[in-house]
Amino acid sequence: MPEIVETTIYGLEELSEAAKDRARAWYREDGFDHDWYDAVFADFERICDLVGVELATQRVHLFGGGTRARSCIWFSGFASQGDGACFEGVYRYAKAALKNIRGYAPKDAELHRIAAALQAVQRRNFYQLSSVVAHRGRYHHEYSMAIAVERDDPMLREMTADAEEEVGEALRDLARWLYRQLEREFDYLISDEAVDEAILANGYGFTEAGERFG
Incomplete structure (x- = not known):
């Protein structure tokens, strides 16, 4: 039977430093695909x-x-x-x-x-x-x-x-x-400064651990 699971989504600025690093690593690997x-x-x-x-x-x-x-x-x-x-x-x-x-x-x-x-x-x-x-x-x-x-x-x-x-x-x-x-x-x-700017500009959301949501 289906069940509803609630997940709190965070913006980059709301994450811990360790979670921010995980979010940045996601962007460098999967989000950085444009020319x-x-x-x-x-x-x-x-x-x-x-x-x-x-x-x-x-x-x-x-x-x-x-x-x-x-x-x-x-x-x-x-x-x-x-x-x-x-x-x-x-x-x-x-x-x-x-x-x-x-x-x-x-x-x-x-x-x-x-x-x-x-x-x-x-x-x-x-x-x-x-x-x-x-x-x-x-x-x-x-x-x-x-x-x-x-x-x-x-x-x-x-x-x-x-x-x-x-x-x-x-x-x-x-x-x-x-x-x-x-x-x-x-x-x-791929510097932290540029990656943070790109993540914020795109409005990406993350779990508390810094994993990309959605």
């Missing part, structure tokens, strides 16, 4: 545009039907050897890239260095270098990117001896930069 990296990806897409990288795209299916274009950016993280980020696309010289990056991210010395390195190697090759970046293998880190560099010179001059290495390393540094931003964002989002 938390979207803002980082959007920032990276803008940076790529400024330095001259046209990211490749692929069609992804939406839950409600239809598709949308998604930039070819991948990552894995954040505690295993081999974790990292990578992307696919085409790099070409972008006029005023260094100036534009400094304007967009005035305090980011690493982005300034990457843009300056690309500008320097382009200058030595009369701004004629281009590069195709493709993902290879099942891992996602900077060395899973195959980077082919060419010089489009109507006089058929060869690119300088350092060009392939310089462009490749700068693009891999860009992937490393992306990974650090993703790691920083993830660390913030």
